[in-house]
Amino acid sequence: MQNFFLGASLLLCFFILLCMYRGVWGPTVFDRVIGAGFVGTKTAILLLLIGFIYRRIDMFVDLALVYSVLNFISTLIVSRYFIKKGVHVHQ
Amino acid sequence: MITVLIIAITVTLLSAGLFFFFSATVGFLRFPDVYTRMHAVGKGDTLALLLCVTGLALYNLFDNLCWYGFVQSVKIVSIAVFWFLASPTATHALLRSAFESGVTPWTKDGSVIIDKTGDEARK
Numbered sequence: 309m310q311n312f313f314l315g316a317s318l319l320l321c322f323f324i325l326l327c328m329y330r331g332v333w334g335p336t337v338f339d340r341v342i343g344a345g346f347v348g349t350k351t352a353i354l355l356l357l358i359g360f361i362y363r364r365i366d367m368f369v370d371l372a373l374v375y376s377v378l379n380f381i382s383t384l385i386v387s388r389y390f391i392k393k394g395v396h397v398h399q
Numbered sequence: 400m401i402t403v404l405i406i407a408i409t410v411t412l413l414s415a416g417l418f419f420f421f422s423a424t425v426g427f428l429r430f431p432d433v434y435t436r437m438h439a440v441g442k443g444d445t446l447a448l449l450l451c452v453t454g455l456a457l458y459n460l461f462d463n464l465c466w467y468g469f470v471q472s473v474k475i476v477s478i479a480v481f482w483f484l485a486s487p488t489a490t491h492a493l494l495r496s497a498f499e500s501g502v503t504p505w506t507k508d509g510s511v512i513i514d515k516t517g518d519e520a521r522k
Contacts, residue, residue: 309406309458316413330427330436338433338497345489346427346440350420353451354479363502365459366467369474376478380485387489387496395500 310361317357324350337395341386348379402517412454419447432505433497445482452479465503 324347331343352372359368423443430436455473460468503511 312410312413316417319417320420323420326424327427336433336497336502338493338500338502339436341493342427342433342437342440346423346444349444349448349482353416353448356452356475357477360455360458365471367473369478370488373474373478373481376482376485380489381480384488384492387492390496393440 310315313357313360317354317361320350320354320357329358337390341383345379345383350381352376354380402461405457409454409458412450412457416447416449416451416454419443419450423447433502434494434504437490437494437497441486445486449479452476467489 316348326351327343327346330339331347332340334340334343352375353376355368359365359372362368362381420443423440426439426443427436430439452475456472459475460472462468502514506512
């Protein structure tokens with residue numbers, strides 16, 4: 309079962325690398341924000357899988373919970389900031 | 400016998416979650432617009448997280464069968480409960496921010512069908 313969790317987390321790392329393409333070279337600012345949020349969601353699952361691999365789920369479940377809360381708050385703050393400031397969009 | 404059943408259910412749920420993560424990633428890379436990308440990510444993300452978290456909580460519940468393991472499983476499921484409330488809120492706030500900043504939705508021939516001006520006239 310540990311080997312399955314290790315393979316699943318490696319596959320998740322590969323998906324995170326695919327998402328970083330939009331996160332770095334996204335055409336607008338909002339693509340980068342969506343990419344950051346998506347990577348954050350995958351990282352919460354990755355923290356749970358690391359907890360199962362190391363058999364320390366009692367510690368890593370709190371980390372995953374806090375990580376998802378911070379991910380939500382950061383997306384909300386960035387979107388409020390761009391409503392107030394406005395961005396220059398190249399179409 | 401029950402152990403084999405629990406492991407089979409966990410492997411199935413986690414594989415389904417990874418499949419939905421993969422499809423959301425493909426939609427995020429291939430769709431032509433901010434709004435369509437947001438649509439793909441906001442839906443595939445939530446369903447994939449629910450499937451992965453359900454499988455892991457079930458495995459944890461039968462891996463250490465005691466009161467403490469039950470509390471840990473409830474904590475793991477509470478991530479999915481929180482994300483079901485948080486993901487639509489974050490997506491909606493981001494979409495409103497993009498629309499007010501003047502990002503027009505994609506159409507096939509490039510014509511603008513909806514604009515920020517109608518929103519400004521109402522204010």
